[in-house]
Amino acid sequence: MIDIISVIAWIAADRVAVLGLGGLTVFGALLEVWNRFKQGEAGPATSSPCRIESVSDRERIHRLLQENEGLMKQSEIVDAVDWSKAKVSRLLSDLEENGEITKIAIGRENLISLPGHEPPAAIS
Missing domain, CATH: 1.10.287 (Helix Hairpins)
Known part of the structure; x- marks a missing residue:
């Protein structure tokens, strides 16, 4: 049982x-x-690396510059975004090559400006 x-x-x-x-x-x-x-x-893995992200990154830099009267120090841009210094530097170099911004070396620092917003001393 x-x-x-x-x-x-x-x-x-x-x-x-x-x-x-x-x-x-x-x-x-x-x-x-x-x-x-x-x-x-x-x-997803694609043949062209992050093209959409690059466009939005470029737009973000342009907006930052527009919000700051077209002129910012590179270090201020690094502080304003959540990217590495290297990424910001590469992106700014690409933008400068395309004529979208101007980089002005001031000592060990870069001043970034939109076209037409350069300081008068930098134009001469």
């Missing part, structure tokens, strides 16, 4: 196993969602 305690223990063990498997399944699904979310932040 089957003892009632062993039946209860068997049912309890069975439920614990089912709950454990269910918990692992939910955990695995959450990890998969997290990984897909993180990959979405990095963006």
Whole structure:
């Protein structure tokens, strides 16, 4: 004859196993969602690297300069954005090559201006 305690223990063990498997399944699904979310932040791999981001970065620099009467120190731009000094420097060099800004060296610092906003002493 089957003892009632062993039946209860068997049912309890069975439920614990089912709950454990269910918990692992939910955990695995959450990890998969997290990984897909993180990959979405990095963006899909394309042949042209982050063209959309570059445009918005350029626009952000232009807006910063417009908000500051077309003239800012490079260090102020670095402080205003959440980018490295190297990224800001590369972006400003690209903008200068395209004639979108002017970089004026003042000692060890650069003054960045929109065309037509250069200080009078820098034009001569």
